[in-house]
Amino acid sequence: MSLPLFDTPALPPHTLDDGAVLLRGWAAAQEDAWVAAVRSVAAQAAFRTMVRPGGAALSVAMTNCGDWGWVSDAQRYSYSSTDPRTGLPWPAMPAFMFEQAVAAAQAAGYGGYAPDACLMNRYQPGARLTLHRDEDEMDWHAPIVSVSLGLPCTFLWGGLTRQSPVRRVPLMHGDVLVWGGATRMAYHGVNPLKDGRHHLLGAERWNLTFRMAKRYYDSGAAPAAAH
Numbered sequence: 244m245s246l247p248l249f250d251t252p253a254l255p256p257h258t259l260d261d262g263a264v265l266l267r268g269w270a271a272a273q274e275d276a277w278v279a280a281v282r283s284v285a286a287q288a289a290f291r292t293m294v295r296p297g298g299a300a301l302s303v304a305m306t307n308c309g310d311w312g313w314v315s316d317a318q319r320y321s322y323s324s325t326d327p328r329t330g331l332p333w334p335a336m337p338a339f340m341f342e343q344a345v346a347a348a349q350a351a352g353y354g355g356y357a358p359d360a361c362l363m364n365r366y367q368p369g370a371r372l373t374l375h376r377d378e379d380e381m382d383w384h385a386p387i388v389s390v391s392l393g394l395p396c397t398f399l400w401g402g403l404t405r406q407s408p409v410r411r412v413p414l415m416h417g418d419v420l421v422w423g424g425a426t427r428m429a430y431h432g433v434n435p436l437k438d439g440r441h442h443l444l445g446a447e448r449w450n451l452t453f454r455m456a457k458r459y460y461d462s463g464a465a466p467a468a469a470h
């Protein structure tokens with residue numbers, strides 16, 4: 244009989260800020276299921292680079308699953324129920340991903356989470372995300388659940404204004420960061436990805452952010468059922 248060995252054991256929740264909880268290594272035990280779920284989505288809606296308002300391309304390649312997908316074009320940022328590349332609905336959120344996001348939110352103290360959108364980011368060396376807030380969702384009470392896979396990155400955790408001091412937080416394979424409540428609208432970003440080799444993802448980092456884009460959050464609700 245062999246016992247499972249995990250190179251990144253899950254650690255107790257760590258409070259990063261008021262409302263922000265880091266679950267180190269939380270997703271590592273199910274890494275194969277995470278990678279398979281992302282690949283199944285990407286097979287239906289490929290990672291692509293999007294253009295930002297103003298016209299510059301984002302360096303991170305993106306796709307989505309769920310009822311709504313975050314999209315950017317030369318005019319604006321928005322959520323769309325269809326993939327602008329194909330006109331088809333975004334792939335359904337795999338039940339595994341939904342259940343894990345609900346469980347991670349719960350572990351961070353947020354009951355009643357029911358994400359209807361998952362933005363999937365693929366970073367290759369040099370790709371970065373400048374400081375921003377996640378503000379295109381209808382309900383700013385619902386937390387963001389962010390799952391990191393593959394190469395490590397330096398995540399930038401700021402405050403409620405662009406001028407707030409920024410902390411550098413390493414995010415590793417399997418880490419899950421949940422932010423809501425008082426810091427739901429905190430500025431955050433990702434430094435340019437350093438080159439490296441990950442045993443599952445090679446020279447890539449994947450990040451998944453679960454959101455309640457259109458649905459309203461009721462933290463007093465019973466835990467949401469998988470769909």
Ligand SMILES: O=C(O)CCC(=O)C(=O)O
Nearest residue numbers: 362364377398433450452
């Ligand atoms: O890649 C990350 O860790 C953060 C992603 C992010 O901030 C976003 O998708 O809005």
Ligand SMILES: [Fe+2]
Nearest residue numbers: 375376377431
């Ligand atoms: Fe973000």
